[in-house]
């Protein structure tokens with residue numbers, strides 16, 4: 069019996085797809101590289117997920133978990149013909165505990181829907197990726213997603229207390245607990261950000277945060293990127309960690325204003341969106357610190373949103389940034405690296421130089437507070453040689469960020485996109501340790517193979533075993 073036929077016996081006819089058109093659709097995420105699909109399963113319960121895993125293992129077919137498919141690093145793209153297990157039907161929210169500020173959710177719950185659900189209780193789920201109106205909590209766990217408000221609150225890993233998951237053997241286990249500091253190794257922390265290589269998450273106990281009593285949002289305009297980046301460092305150096313510190317350059321400001329009129333100053337070289345949140349007295353003082361830092365760095369305008377409407381308009385502009393790019397070109401490549409905040413100015417100068425040298429149309433909007441850059445290249449993939457040019461420029465930007473003391477990815481994950489660059493930041497012995505950890509969860513390598521770690525990440529693949537046994541340092 070074929071894989072699809074076997075799956076249909078357990079999941080039912082409609083919950084298994086193997087039509088070429090479906091397979092084509094599920095072969096890609098929001099990145100630029102397609103993969104190969106053997107079949108698509110749409111289970112609705114943990115037990116159905118476990119059954120799908122066991123069937124796929126029996127057929128020797130790799131298994132790739134998928135949420136909304138908005139990932140940008142190819143995490144949900146199978147490298148070999150694989151079974152795509154779509155977890156969006158596991159989308160319930162239950163056991164919202166107002167006192168403990170926790171809730172159990174299915175991996176298919178859309179990020180923003182969770183905060184809408186808990187709003188009447190004065191609570192929200194803090195990680196807010198710009199894709200939050202479509203991406204799922206399960207996918208956010210897969211990539212350890214960040215967002216504008218993760219500067220003060222931390223990324224997804226800080227908001228997940230426990231996960232139920234289906235292992236590579238098709239067993240159901242729970243890692244972590246509601247207890248603040250559970251005994252034993254933190255296997256929950258290992259799973260968050262593991263891009264579906266350790267197990268398929270089927271339930272999540274999330275931490276909820278109280279909505280702040282007071283929020284103040286500022287829009288600061290500058291006539292240079294340097295001045296805006298200097299403001300970012302000055303604010304943090306002054307002892308204020310805003311809830312969000314987002315930077316947009318002129319090409320992105322223009323794209324947003326062409327898309328929706330949000331009142332961003334078109335003549336500015338950059339705008340900084342800063343938000344401070346907390347108790348009213350502290351918020352007032354912190355807003356003044358941000359305004360002063362901007363003025364001292366040469367801000368041409370410092371606007372403090374007068375009311376909720378003005379605040380919403382500023383955020384609408386920020387959150388519309390990626391949608392706005394659709395008007396600039398049919399395709400985009402959204403990059404993700406992170407550098408120390410203190411090296412933002414140098415890095416941005418280098419990134420503009422790379423963009424100009426390759427002759428690409430680049431726009432920038434990023435989480436400046438934690439040095440997380442998102443150069444976005446708008447292009448037309450039908451133009452001969454264009455995709456290669458865009459990828460070459462992207463590669464140079466990652467290398468530049470590493471040279472600046474940064475990391476490969478701030479929040480989109482390594483996936484397929486940056487897998488082969490892992491050797492630039494990790495020594496063979498580090499890769500070997502990560503590969504061994506992965507093997508402990510998935511000895512057969514059936515869960516999302518070909519992701520995160522480059523082929524041959526074990527020490528013996530590097531020919532280092534003999535050296536290690538003789539006591540040599542790798």
Ligand SMILES: Cc1cc2nc3c(=O)[nH]c(=O)nc-3n(C[C@H](O)[C@H](O)[C@H](O)COP(=O)(O)OP(=O)(O)OC[C@H]3O[C@@H](n4cnc5c(N)ncnc54)[C@H](O)[C@@H]3O)c2cc1C
Pocket residue numbers: 097098132133134135136137138139140142143144155175196197198199202203204205206207208209210211212213214215216262263264265267268269270390391479480516
């Ligand atoms: C316009 C746009 C803006 C974005 N902005 C941000 C941003 O601000 N911050 C940010 O972090 N990202 C951002 N992203 C990237 C993307 O939205 C995130 O990576 C998001 O976490 C992916 O969620 P998803 O549901 O789409 O997951 P998918 O893309 O389907 O999967 C992502 C990874 O998680 C794994 N996975 C999915 N579900 C599970 C599960 N239940 N168990 C185990 N593994 C699983 C997959 O195998 C894959 O490796 C943006 C993307 C777009 C297109």
